[in-house]
Amino acid sequence: MKISTKGRYGLTIMIELAKNHGEGPMSLKAIAKENDLSEHYLEQLASPLRNAGLIKSIRGAYGGYVLAKEVKEITAGDIIRVLEGPITIVEGIEDEKPAQQALWLKIRDAIKNVLDNTTLDDLANHDSDEPQDAYMFYI
Template sequence: MKISTKGRYGLTIMIELAKRHGEGPISLKSIAQTNDLSEHYLEQLIAPLRNAGLVKSIRGAYGGYVLADQPSNITAGDVIRVLEGPITPVEGIEDEEPAKRELWIRIRDAIKDVLDSTTIDDLAKHSDDVVSDGYMFYI
């Protein structure tokens, strides 16, 4: 399973919101500038996150976005599923022979376990340790 920029940048948005949780709304422009990302691209990603109930938008001159729940209640899996779809390493697992099917199921379950046990709060607390060109997840 390969996570695209949608998933990676979506996690970036959520991490930035988690870092400043409780401080009021954060603009996408601020997140884009802090992370050297396209504000226009982030605008495309925030809509599904809002529709899924992971973030709330605040209108007005000092508006922006806030997390819809505590950072410790939102997992990386929540974000990845919204932006990337179902978590599966290969298509058509049910059509594989039993030995291969078992392997793909075990890989899928391991990925789900990591994503579902890693909260946005966990990522925000460790984001200073991550190199600027990506995240490193170990399974």
């Protein structure tokens, strides 16, 4: 499974809103500038997040976006599913042999477990600014 920029940047929006939670709306322009991202692209991602009830838009001169729920109630899985769709590892799993089906389901369930047990609170309060070694991201 490969998460696209939709999922990655969507998480970025949500983490920034979580860090700012309770301090009023935050503009996508500020999030884009802080993270060196395209404001236009973030606007495209905000719509499905809003439609899913994860964020709310506030109109006006000091408007922007706020979380629609508490930071501990929104998981990474909620965000990824809205922006990327269902979590799947292999297409056509029903055509695989039982042993292979079992492997793909275990991998899918492990990923779902991590995503569904990681809240925005966890992500917003992650202390380390040090990047992980690149080799850890490849199998």
